[in-house]
Amino acid sequence: MKTRDFNTGIPALDFLVTFLRGRVERARSGELDRGASAVEWVIISAVVVAIVGVVAAIINEALKGGATKVGDCIKGASADKTC
Structure with missing residues (x-):
């Protein structure tokens, strides 16, 4: 499963996965130190x-x-x- 080509065909699930990936990236980047x-x-x-x-x-x-x-x-x- 590639991160850019992820598509289940279910819009709600696609949104949830994209949202969670964004949150994980943000947490890893140190942006949450504020x-x-x-x-x-x-x-x-x-x-x-x-x-x-x-x-x-x-x-x-x-x-x-x-x-x-x-x-x-x-x-x-x-x-x-x-x-």
Whole structure:
């Protein structure tokens, strides 16, 4: 069975065989690597978002601690002492 002379006489089967051969050729050529690249970018983006979230949580906790200290200092402030 030659690839160019393949003809069963059944149009649907001929189309299916031609379609599948095209898909196999495309897979062998490496053209489908674009999808892998997109997945890599999604994973890298997810890692970056996670890192940003962790850093934001750390900064938020530090700011809350500083705000609490300042609030306590203001409550106990008097003219003769400093915080």
